[in-house]
Amino acid sequence: MMATQSSALLPPGRAGARVDEFGERARLCGIYDRDGAPVYHDLSVGDAHEIQEIVRAVRAIPGQVLDLAAGSGRLTLPLLALGREVTALDLSQDMLDLLAGRLEEAPARLRRRCTLVTADMSRFQLERQFAHVVLGTVSISLLDADARPGLYRSVRSHLLPGGQFLLSTLDRGAASGDSDETVLRVTGASGTPYDLHEYWPSGASSRTVTILPADPPPGPVPVCTGQVGTVGAALAEHELSEAGFEVLDRTELTGGGDRHLVTLLRAVMKR
Ligand SMILES: C[S@@+](CC[C@H](N)C(=O)[O-])C[C@H]1O[C@@H](n2cnc3c(N)ncnc32)[C@H](O)[C@@H]1O
Structure with missing residues (x-):
């Protein structure tokens, strides 16, 4: 797993676009705070x-x-x-x-x-x-x-x-290629599938990690996100x-x- 700080700004890139799609249903949280900690732990x-x-x-x-x-x-x-x-x-x-x-x-x-x-x-x-x-x-x-x-x-x-x-x-690493953002489908210990977005443009000194449920629930959608250096x-x-x-x-x-x-x-x- 990756390390991120506990901040909950709107993430950039495709993760941000997905958050926009969720509209008012999106519940932004940090990765290690009360809402994010159980998700991070599961992953x-x-x-x-x-x-x-x-x-x-x-x-x-x-x-x-x-x-x-x-x-x-x-x-x-x-x-x-x-x-x-x-x-x-x-x-x-x-x-x-x-x-x-x-x-x-x-x-x-x-x-x-x-x-x-x-x-x-x-x-x-x-x-x-x-x-x-x-x-x-x-x-x-x-x-x-x-x-x-x-x-x-x-x-x-x-x-x-x-x-x-x-x-x-x-x-x-070399496999980062030129892509600013990678998305990994990961299944947590509970069996819940998540999409793990990492937005890390080449040369940037920080990256944004966002964890979204792969199967968003009908109600509020938890979005855990944080920015971190390297x-x-x-x-x-x-x-x-x-x-x-x-x-x-x-x-x-x-x-x-x-x-x-x-x-x-x-x-x-x-x-
Ligand atoms: C990537 S997690 C690693 C947790 C654990 N070592 C593991 O392998 O799963 C990073 C941890 O650092 C904690 N953390 C963030 N900033 C910290 C700080 N300034 N001092 C102590 N812990 C911090 C977070 O709360 C989080 O639990």
Whole structure:
């Protein structure tokens, strides 16, 4: 799944045209707010992308994990299943409520090891340090250039000596072609089909993601939409270096022919 900020402006392109067709029936919402969070969760909960690579990197070093922008816990639950203490931090209480609901249904030994924190990943202050800080799902893209130094500062002050910062980044892949907008039909865990629009003109520094029901209901039609920047691997590496980190590993999680090129970076603090 993609990362988007929670804003609900009329989307551009074909998604916008569909919203126009719905007229007053359209109910615009952000992707992580009260109305959008269950839709995002439905779409993302079955997505196994990057979990294996993150779990493998965490397994290699003992210690507690801080899962930033944890959402409804797509990464948090597999990390808990490793037997680690996990702190799941997110700005959206609606997303964390979904995670709390999942934990209620999880075995008590997992639930007991999880702490939920509502906070901004660009400025957080927790009373403990971690062996691992994880920022998956290319969610670094949710922070603009002014906010990212605060993220790096916060991560530094929460990493134990020898700890690692795992983050995934997004570059535009060759398969993007010249098309400004792509539409993907995706079925959520509930069986609901959605049309996932991504409006990302070539050269643009931000993209708009919109989730529409593929089979619009007769009444109000939920339209979840948000605009997000993109932070590619080279930019993230540069910023990490400026912020006192050293990138030790780069793992490409997608193929060269894909529309999105996702890279998992493993960084440690410079000595
Ligand atoms: C793409 S989702 C990823 C959620 C989860 N990690 C996953 O893989 O499904 C991005 C998450 O970042 C959260 N978020 C957005 N801005 C944030 C911020 N400034 N600080 C913390 N979380 C933020 C959103 O609420 C959302 O849950």
